[in-house]
Amino acid sequence: MKKIGIVLFTSDLRLHDNTTLARAIKENDEVIPLFCWDEEYMKSEQFGFERMGNIRRGFLQKALADLHQNLKSIGGYLLVRKGNQLEIIEELLTHYSVFKVYTKKQVGIEEKRGNERLKKILLSKGVDYEEYSTSTMYHPSDLPFSMSSIPEVFTKFRKIVEKEATVRNPLDCPLSISCPLILTDLQGLNVLNNQFVLDKRNVLPSLGGETAALEHLNSYIFEQKHILHYKETRNELIGIDFSSKLSHWLALGCISPKFIYHEVKRFEDAVASNDSTYWLIFELLWRDFFRFSFKKHPLEYFQLHGILGKSDRQPTRNKKVIDSWVNGETPSSFVNAAMKELKATGWTSNRMRQIVASYFIYDLEQDWRVGAAYFESQLIDYDVSSNWGNWAYIAGVGNDPRAGRKFNTEKQEEQYDKERKYQSTWL
Template sequence: MKTAIVWFTTDLRLYDNEALKRAITQSESVIPVYCFDDSHFETSQYGFKKSGNFRTQFLLESLQDLDDNLRKMGSGLIILKGKPEVEIPKIVAEYRVRKVFAKREVAFEEKQTESVVQTALFKLRCELDTYSTSTLYHAEDLPFSLKDIPDVFTTFRKKTELDAAVRNVFDQPITIVSPEIPELILPTLKDLGLHFSPIDSRAAIQFKGGETEAMKRLNHYFFETKSLSAYKETRNGMVGEDYSSKFSAWLALGCISPRTIYHEIKKYEKEYGANESTYWLIFELLWRDFFRFMFKKHQTKFFLYSGIKGDKVNSKSLNKKLLSQWINGTTPSEFINANMIELKKTGFMSNRGRQNVASYFCNELNMDWRIGAAYFESQLIDYDVCSNWGNWAYLAGVGNDPRKHRYFNIEKQANDYDKDRAFRDLWLQ
């Protein structure tokens, strides 16, 4: 029997999953697999756990939901733990698999893992087939080659909107033929060197992982509350569940695809009318695309001190006392403190907050921006390698910002976006 493996990574969904769809079409039997990669739970060179408590809890919930949904279709999820290049070939050998289907990666470490897995599979005469499943626009449909993608977002956006189209989604499979797959056994947070941190009750939203929850959130934000129609006016908010879509955590793990969101926006526009707000959510999805394509183009440069610019503005220093004050929300700025306490206690921070705390880190504290980016990587539920490092490089003046040195006046920002002090009072009590 022709058996294939679907190696899930950050595409933890059944709807609009090309790798899964191709595997079902090209094989008689499919084995869904997820590998807890040891390297994701190590301490980075900057001294932070790469995957922190909040994000890992969200991942475990997402995998449980994926297994539940696979079981409804006659399949299930096999969990591996270790190095993917060691663990995946074991399953390949056991089931005599000739092809592994997976999501195509773009960032440096993820590409390296993909490459070593491919080499290990080749020795077993097994192919690795990868598909681009994370972006709104498919790379092949862009109006420029990879090396010619503009480094300025506005130029990229205008040409892409004019000359490219968003592809249709892939339907969810109806049934999946699999060999008998044992009951799901997930590692505990303790097994992964972490511990359970409940999300603080003051959190803007109580995130729960999985495709089921992602679709619930979409339905709530679009069709139940019609919050989408006011998105552009409210997106800079800081308190409450519906000032922004909050899709980022589910997008980061691929519990929902950007194309699904796009086509649901189009459906919403037909029913309730299009306006600046409905467009603006697509605009934000385009920013997400832009950073992914930038990582394809520039590869390791986004992890270098000098970024893609080659010159540096802030210092390369580390001041442990100032870093601790920033992390724990004990700086001289109440606005920064409120945001950093929110992040520490919930794994989330508003877009407005992120820009301010990053600007403060780079300009006021004048430390190596990568330390801030690495702390975010550990702490954020919605950590996405391209968006996180791309945005930090942008704020540090070494990324895609055409204005060389963007500086936020923190007190002005606090007065503009937290006029009544509701946000500061919530987190500083």
């Protein structure tokens, strides 16, 4: 009898450096590459906002189509099914004698619970189950501390990790895959049923999946060499090249952070190394830091008082005020420009994210979690730990030793948009 494995893809939509996929191919005669789209969950609201807005849906659809093409090029396909992942897998088990289900480890609390339920059911049916860490630059088991003793402050974390840990080499793309033929189901790729047109002013290089991500990385680092100026330009507001624009691909796992790390190292060896080349890795380490901190505090990041468990502030939730921020109709035209950019494209720069979050928390005096929930719905690069971790940080209930970051909006405008170019682009 053929040994069959299921690879349950979630936010790891790539062939390169994907341990989950590589293990499934190695251990089975045939593999079913599966993605489940749970419409009801994605449509459900938190603080009045749908979990996944139209822009991210559109991007997800393109990333899935690309994954399907890439799997096809090595002899397979991607099966996309609509519904609850547990029910879909249970249904597959009735048709196929599945040996094991392979998936990535989750960091969000609800996704983690989903995996726990799946594991329990599978084991009760005699089907094996295994999860792999595929989202971070440093593998969790290579860290010089346990998850429960991750330092609360980034600088401490960074210094220890940089000194004592190494980034593993990324895995190559698998050369071939064998999938049960009967399951080929291209219709499934349209389950997201999304038609959206991205605003022409958007600064993202492409919304394709893994293929576009790898092309862009090569262009940003090796062809255009923009990485050599990254540290000086990363706080700018307009254009494609001032920052790497990798976040949306990282969020859906279309590109591996380990792969990026080793490409930067290759560039440093072959071409040049400076503060900027280091700084890109430094920022990726922030991403790792938030992910590992989430493992330590899985619930606290969603609570008003965050990981500190206390706060002096008593925020309100005023619908009119919240709507004015969401729609870019606040008294600050600088903030409004970013909120309009976010609404039209699903993206705004790190600097503007900090400014609008600070404005929401300290000037409008609203509950930071409402702002984080709007970002979750709207951001094309939404990532649970980077989003909620950054919001908690700015609100002073996260990993900030300075107990919060209030930005002076006028001063920021003076420094970053003196000529009002950014505002005239978006207002």
